Amino acid sequence: MRVAEIGDNCIDVYERIGKKYPTGNVVDTGVNLQKLGIPVSIISTTGNDENGCWMLETLKKEGVDISHLKIGDGATAVTYMDMDGKDRVHGDYVEGVLENIVFDEEDIEFAAEHDLVHTALWGKAENTLPKIAAKGIPIAFDYADRLDHPLVEETLPYVTYGFYSYHEGRDAKIEEFLKDKVSRGMKIAVVTFGEDGSLAWDGERFYVGGIEKAEVVNTVGAGDSFIAGFLYGILNGKSIDECLKKGAEVAASAESLYECLKTALTASPFKPFKLDIDKIQKGREICL
Numbered sequence: 001m002r003v004a005e006i007g008d009n010c011i012d013v014y015e016r017i018g019k020k021y022p023t024g025n026v027v028d029t030g031v032n033l034q035k036l037g038i039p040v041s042i043i044s045t046t047g048n049d050e051n052g053c054w055m056l057e058t059l060k061k062e063g064v065d066i067s068h069l070k071i072g073d074g075a076t077a078v079t080y081m082d083m084d085g086k087d088r089v090h091g092d093y094v095e096g097v098l099e100n101i102v103f104d105e106e107d108i109e110f111a112a113e114h115d116l117v118h119t120a121l122w123g124k125a126e127n128t129l130p131k132i133a134a135k136g137i138p139i140a141f142d143y144a145d146r147l148d149h150p151l152v153e154e155t156l157p158y159v160t161y162g163f164y165s166y167h168e169g170r171d172a173k174i175e176e177f178l179k180d181k182v183s184r185g186m187k188i189a190v191v192t193f194g195e196d197g198s199l200a201w202d203g204e205r206f207y208v209g210g211i212e213k214a215e216v217v218n219t220v221g222a223g224d225s226f227i228a229g230f231l232y233g234i235l236n237g238k239s240i241d242e243c244l245k246k247g248a249e250v251a252a253s254a255e256s257l258y259e260c261l262k263t264a265l266t267a268s269p270f271k272p273f274k275l276d277i278d279k280i281q282k283g284r285e286i287c288l
Contacts, residue, residue, distance in 0.1 A: 001039070003041070005118050006103065006128060007044060011023070025120030031064065033228045036228065038232060042066055043110065056069065056071075072101075115137070118227070119141055129141075138187075139158055142163045161188050161230075166191050188200055197211055198248065212248040212249045229247035233246045
């Protein structure tokens, strides 16, 4: 089983504590799947700057296939982050080379060689989905909390597993929302409620997922981690209940990181820092 992650990548910068993390929806989900033993390929574009070199080196060390992670002429995307309680706060976003990201026919063909393709709302990969779906490849899409975003409807014919976030908890509105998506072609629709767990609908009944506690710490987001755990279950033929449980277990590792960040941001003033990179040079040949 192999998964293709097609979409965005960026660097999260926590200026107050002088920390940076390689991230992005497909990077976060992909790295978690790789850690779970599922081979992953990243299809994206990063910059030819210091951050881009670091992104390539980091993913290579994780064992991810970066043969289709292109080097663009410009800056790697950066998001300036902070913490508010347990929640990450997104500040300014510098799009860099992602502003003009393009997925060509070779990218689409490569993605279709995998057993599942995952992308996300900000990945700018929606135009690839019709051709990938036409080849019979299941597609997972992370819509975050943008339930009213135009792509929710535009991508529906091609999406097998849809993932959403909802801040109001389980209510009639979200139940009808999930039912609607499955009634119009989606195989499984899943929503996460943060500390209130998760809910899935498969056209027959609802499945309720709880939350888990874990001591593992890594650098990826809880939502992306949940998706990785859920898809791991799907790829291994697990029941929906088991998929929800696995998603919660993997998400708990990211929540442990948030607690560390919250403590650091409360106790530590920002200090200038330098990335721990053995070689900071431009160009794919040198980075690899």
